Amino acid sequence: MVLDHGVISQIGAPMELYLEPANKFVASFIGSPTMNFLPAELKQADGATADLDLKGGGHVKVQTRKGTVQKNGGFEVGIRPEHVGLGEAGAANANLPGTIQIIEHLGNATIMYVDTPAGQIVVQDEGSAVAKTGENVGVIFDASRCHVFASNGMVV
Secondary structure, rough: OEEEEEEEEEOOOOHHHOOOOOHHHHHHHOOOOOOOEEEEEEEEEOOOEEEEEOOOOEEEEEEEEOOOOOOOEEEEEEHHHHHHHEEEEEOOOOOOEEEEEEEEEOOOEEEEEEEEEEEEEEEEEEOOOOOOOEEEEEEEHHHHHHHHEEEOOEEE
């Protein structure tokens, strides 16, 4: 169970809370490094499929969990660091361009902090990942692992 100021936010098994958070609070509370959140605008919706524009010209097309998305209010895309990959700068499948600012080699994992037009994104890769500070990259989301949150913080 996850409590937010004494109010139950979500009840579930640990991996359920991690993989399917009911709201932004739960998504940000569980996991280290924490989930990335990026402001987004709904470009188009078709049933449970949402095509979202990210700040700086990026975009991502995702399946929502709650069904039809209404075009009212702002949205945020949430994605965990281990569900973000890096490719070559200008890669056709990149959701955003970025520049690696900080690299932490932890042995079993490499954590990279990447500046993008939509904000900083934390990427978690294998411990043997090879990257350089200052390197321009393409930031690639696993769209099947993206979460969409409405302006009230609830998952859509």
